[in-house]
Amino acid sequence: MSDLVRITVNEKVIEAQSGANLLQTLLDNGIETPHFCYHEALGPDGNCRMCMVEIEGQKRPQIACDTLVQADMVISTESENIMSVKRSILELELINHPVDCPICDQAGECKLQEYYMQVGLYDSRLGTQKVTQKKHIDLGSNVMLDQERCVLCERCARFTSSYTKTHELGIIGRGDHARIATMPGKELDNPYAMNVVDICPVGALTSKDFRFKQRVWFMKSTPSICQGCAKGCNIYIDHNTPKYEKGAIYRYRPRKNLAVNGHFICDDGRLSFKEQNDDSFKGTQSKNLHISPKKAVSKFQKLIQSEKNHTIIVISPSLLNEHIASVLEFAKIIAAPVFSPLERYSDDQFGDDILRSNDTSSNRWTIKALGIETGYEKFIETLDSTRLVINFNHNLLLEPDVILSNKLINKINVHFTTRQCRNEEDSELSFAYAPYSFVSGSCVNEEGHLQALNAALTPTDEKPDLLELLHILSEKKLSQTLEQIWQREMQNLEPFKGLDYYKIGNNGIALRSNNV
């Protein structure tokens, strides 16, 4: 079944897997084929009838999504006949559509709009009333439904039946009164619910969180990795920095990576962009008061001198590889032991057998691979005989429980953090640094898949890149940029030897797991 065969599409010969889905083959080869109901993750359903192609030897146009590739097929996707078929079907798709694009949040990324431009461009012949339906139904889980805009492709309903198996959505009514709805007494309620917004090809399902916040054509999309758990789902960070204004992230969207997350992400990951926009904590502080960066730097340098041999470093297992590399070098310079307790980075309630992992750290693999001490007991033991605690964004120290708080109260606490520390008044020094959306870097997911993050926004002076910060604090002994750190510090770390950030690419690299 999996032989490579040749087929002819629009008079061009392409190679394809025999028995593969024809529509997917066309799409993979960059041949534009309009479709609504087919989705790579959900398979064919054959209801939208948009992906019609002409196959030599077949009497009628066939839907590509329900056709299997056979050797020597001759296919046309753009003959006059097939264009007119597509135009007619699109016309039908639109007769009961409200065409309210100016107030529709999907405008700019709507398949109906795209296909109208590609194959439509006709004048409306509709002389009769359109079917009217409900326009704002709150389905639950931040998903809003506009039944009028819906093309009944059933992707959302199929998503809840085949992917989450929660079966909340279905179709009620028949004919042109058919509409998407939740099952009686149910609301859309599953940890992956908001994916239906992405898979909806039109403006029927929109995100309550995102809608009306930003027009999509103003935004840029940056490929990155969700840091919400150890799965490392691939995402797009959609952001916009208007001229003379501060940039902001408006949403995360899943990015297809069949080796990691497939086509989707969970809702917690999706909404985690909000923390990235949080600007309540910035600059350098001492005991909850802002101090100048200069003063903070000199204070820090004095501290590490005076407390030499009485210092420990704690790093979060969610730090990026580059940050870990830099901190480890820094630890060597000041001869301090490094700990990364895994306490607070697992949640039995979070994981499932779809995408979510109970491991809520995003880079534990690297911590383990580098042999950094992860035990809580060892950490407490050493803590008792120490005076200066330098924390790199570890939750345990940012939000300590009562027992740990009592231990820390007698210590000098220094935090490098992306967010507010709970015991800020006990913190001798706090350096805010830019969270992951602002920097490029890499992390390794729980399966040993090395993946690259790209900076969506630019770090500010008040929230600098941690590499930059350590470069200054180490009196320029440590690398300042991503390129340098991959040339120097990263090469000291066994798993990353011989690799280069720019080699990782958008799909990541599977590392050998025998390093763990």
Add this chain to the structure above:
Amino acid sequence: MIVKIVSKKFDITDAHTLQVAKEQGAYSALESAFSKTPSEIVEIVTQSGLRGKGGGGAPTGKKWSLMPQKGDKPHYLIVNGDESEPGTFKDRQILQYDPHLLIEGIIISAYAMNASEAYVYIRGEYKFFIERLQGAIDEAYAANILGENSTLKHKVNITIHRGAGAYICGEKTALIESLEGKRGHPRLKPKKPEPEFYFGNPATVNNVETIATVPYIVENGADAYRQYGTEKSPGTMLFALSGHVNNPGVYEMPYGSSLLEFINEIGGGVRDGKKLKAVIPGGASTPVIKANEDLACVMLDYESMRNVGSSLGTGGAIVMDEDTDMVEALKNLLEFYHHESCGQCTPCREGSGWVDNIVGAILDGVAKKEDLDTLLDVAKTMNGKTICVFAPAVSGVIEGFLKNFRDEFENYIETGRYVKTHVDEITEVACQTSLE
């Protein structure tokens, strides 16, 4: 013209009870069936040329032989009694007057296909007929004809499933979806011939009348059945007659009988002595035939109907007299399809509504002349681009009306009202009958 095979016991009082039915020879075919192997029965049915009576006319034997010979999955027989096609009311006669014939047919067919569970899917509106069949089934269980305690060589259970009122559930794959508890949406067609699947298990869907014909064929042999009808459409069928005729009803006749004779002789001619204007020959979904010389030669078989651009369908003829407003008639039909399109495929979901609205606009006197072209254009888009044959049927209905009565539609658009058109009397012509 009348030949009674399936309708043999229709006129006998209380033939729906087991006692009377048995006196009249019910279940007598079982003995000869069980003396044969299942594959022998499939062979006889194939030889008889029995065609499905649900509208498609597919050869039954071929369908049966798709059931796998090997494998440990249970086989199912599903009997389609969803009879929702306007103008079609034949299966209910069997359910009402001779339910034991259906049960007998189910036992033999289930034996032939090695199925021990049979489902009869009947439209929910047929409450009376469902109760009739259930009564007969209960009697058959009590008499150890059905069920675990059956004394027969092959034990069968029969369960009636009541439909919830959707026309599309008469489509076999939508029927199975509905039977599985899902929404009645037709399934994508398989790439190669294969049986249907009920919860992943091989299944065959047959019409009530088809199954009710099986006992006769098995008892009397393929040739006995083949003595009626034509070469390609052998046997008989329950033809229903409705509309503007004097004697509407259900009559069993061989395939290849004359349509006009059916209307005039058995149907007693057009009501009130009026002239015949048109006939919808096989249930609402078949294209209308205009009353002219061509109609005089139309025979009630699949091939003859295809030659005049229509179809035999379910064999339910709807007769229209000279006063019939064809725009109104089309609107009546399209309203039905608008209401019944399941809404799965775009061309059907949106098209069925649009064509109904266009014809509505013609009736309301607000349509433009171009609208007729739009109507035909939409009909063309609805043809051959959907999962099931619902939309192509609607397309055929529209094209049939516009091909034969376009002037009436144009008049209507121009004047905003029905203008009676002249209808010719059909003159006697010498036809080449396909009944040889």
